[in-house]
Amino acid sequence: MPRIAGIRRLFRLRLPGRVNLTEIDDELRFHIETRADELIAGGMTATDARATALREFGNVAAYRDDVATIDHQYAREQRMRLFIESVTDDLRYAWFALRAHPGFSLLAVFTLVMGIGATTSVFSVVRGVLLRPLPYANADRVVHVGERDIARPGRGGNTSFDNFTDWQKMSSSFVAMGLFNTWQPTLTGRGQAARVEVAGVTAGIFDVFDARPFLGRRFVASDNANGAAAVVVVSYDFWRTRLGADSGAIGQKILINFAPAEVVGVLRPDFSAPGSLNRPIWFNFSDDTDGRAGRSKAAYALLKPGVTVDQAQDDMQRVSAQLAEQYPKENKGSTAVVAPLSDRLIGDLRRPLYMMLAASFLVLLIACANLSNLLLTRGVARGRELAVRVALGAGRARIVRQLLTESVLLAAIGCVGGVIVASVATGQLLRLGPPVFATRPPSMDLTVLAGAVAVAVCTTLLFGLVPAFRSAPRDPPATLRASSRAGGGQTARLRTGLAVAQLSLAVVLLSVSTMVISSFARVLRVEPGIRGDHLLTASMNLPRARYDSSKSTVFYQRVAERVRGLPGVEDVAFTSLIAFSGDYDRIGIARIAGEPEHSGSDAPEGDRYIVTPSYFETMGVRLVKGRLFTDDDRYDGAVVCLVDEVFARRTWGNADPIGKQMQLPMRTEFATIVGVVTHVKTYGLEVESPGQIYMSNVQYPWRWTSIVVRTTGDPMAFLPTLTRVVQELDPDQPVSTPATMETMMGDLLRARQFTLTLLATFAGVAIALAVIGLYGVIAYGVSQRRREFSIRLALGAQRIQIARMVVGEGGRIALIGAVLGAAGAFGASKLVSTLLFEVSARDVMLLTLVSAGLVAVAMLACVMPARRATAVQPADVLRGD
């Protein structure tokens, strides 16, 4: 039957559409009447003949219905078949059309792959990091409650146990509140000694995160009372790997820092808690001795159903105002901040990621403009072909459909390519991205794929619709009469407009990414305050049960002596806190000799570093004034300390800090400042750090410490030697969390670097696309105007004049694009200024440079067409055509 259908279509004969019921009636009537006639001829009366014929025929109405039903189905199948045939025809035709112009097709597919690839990969990040629901129970109702200075807006930090206890009593917004702190004690007696991550939690944490035990029990309020026995609830994984998945584990003791703690519960396998609360061991929090000012614990709370975060915020603000009045010494100038869990975990990334998404959509828009331009150009070139098809009987709608089919085919290829590019890119993004990606990786799931397809569909409509309607000839005879050189003026204007739009969008992207890049360069130029290269760090934690103050000091001295003697070691030191590790130990100084007592947020703050004398030399921190620690600073001697320039300036302005005395935690005597050292940007290069206070680890014995080794070779290669030395001195002492200083400093810059890499990539793609677009317009213009150029040349115009015309036209487009883009970039720069470091968003110089650069590149794109224009041989052109 396909042959018949084809012919039918060719001659536009009776199309199978509706079923003709009268035809069926005619057919059946013919049968009955012919039979009746026969019977009458045989001698029957008319009435009898008719009755006999009808009887022989059977139930006419029933057969008529049967036939009608069959014809209905037949007609429907026919319509379907014709439709599918025409679509396949269109696709086949489109495929040939694309194959016939490989240059055009490759360019178009490249453009689409870039556009769809950019949006899809960013969307996979947005989806994975921002949109995926948090995998915690009650995630939408859990909030972080923290404290911050009223004067310094920002996130809430930690709080103290005493404030937390009052919050629980005084607030009215929460079902439950929980508090926790974290530490890394040594676990012994279960295989090799190891540092373990432990959280000390209150019973409320179980309610907030709906942590139900799989075995045993959870913590109850009495576990948090003073003097409560040490008990732990462990994770399912810990129970499986360290407790041998023993159902009799409940009631067993494990040794944490050589002190026994009873296992009372095992959490369910599917349970996980956010951030630093997600630890294998939960210890019962009790016997808090830090006091109301000891803000070293984090608090989470579960909102009552129907209570909003804002309402809870108001509630907590009231509570903290009351507490500030009640306890001005510790709480003056401090307020509580309530933030949704999601803000807490991924809040910092939200703005940069949405900015990336916007940037990728800009790339897509440019890609669409580029394609529209390409298609328009080709549509004009195909004017004759299309006109012939119309003349042969194809309707205008049919031509539009045909052209759209080509766009759909392009979009389909582009979509597949884009998704491939995106899945490759996603792997790279995962590697480049900030640490959050480890737990919330970019995901290429069905939603993302659906997004890619939706983008492709919209793109098709965007880039295909206008050119399709534009190119379908309205007046075929006229098109046929005119030769191919006649390009519609309106279409030319549209193409120029598209080129301008592309260039201006590219300028926006380029300017923004230039600003981000220069901002990053400025961050990199910031002096960290230490020499970060060739430094290995690792932490150690001497348990109280085995090392008292003097023993720990001796242990460190022995490790230092042994390590220092090894080849490849330049220097070694111990410190309680590693700069750039992301850990802080902020202390406030309440009492300074000769000054009234400071309270609340008025107290000068700094990070406490308890170090060995060699610390400064090892890290590259320089002495500015006074002296460093020496071996003469003994435990029983005069207590001394060092401060950095920032702390000194903040606290005493220009006055000389040497000789000032202040009271530091842990000792009652006032410590005398004997030296000032250079500042270290410990919180990260672009973040303001409060300043450092250095104490000697001889005068302030400290068991939790980190070793810093300056090596001559690769610092990581030294780790096995270091571990061996430590284990020789104490086999139960693990060396944990080894890292190089360079890695740690790099991690702090990762998020920024990620934004930058992506933006720079997008800007590069955008420029490439825009230049291709401009080139297309100019090159096409030249090919259309060969006659004109020939005539000009024949009339005596210089070739250089022709070239100048062509380049001038490109330059005009580029200039308009650059000016419009600069205006757009000015607006966009305000949006991104929050992401920038020490960059004024009105960096006009930069914008000018970027725009000028793009105009220059765009002019380059015109050189080729210009040369082609000047190479015109007037005689050939005018004779031909």
Added chain:
Amino acid sequence: MPGSIDLLQGTLDLLVLRTLAWGPMHGYSVARLIKERSDGVFLIEEGALYPALHRLERKGWVESEWGVSENNRKAKFYQLTTSGRGAMRTELAGWNRYIKAVAGVLQPAA
């Protein structure tokens, strides 16, 4: 014709195809020919022929065209298509196998 329609339908289709193999004709002629050649053994209503014809047309085995009959009336003529001719051969071969098998079983034991 409840109960026997399925068997009858397949058989009827084959009869119609075989009849049309003689040449293009309208439904009435098909009915006549089947009646004559079967000596009126088949007790089928003539109307049943038309669903069969349209069914065959839907399958693409016959095609139809309006024309003028011997008695000068407007009539719908049916004609086997190429694929219809092929289908008829296949069906016929199947039918013959069927007959042979049935006959083989029914033959009295020698």
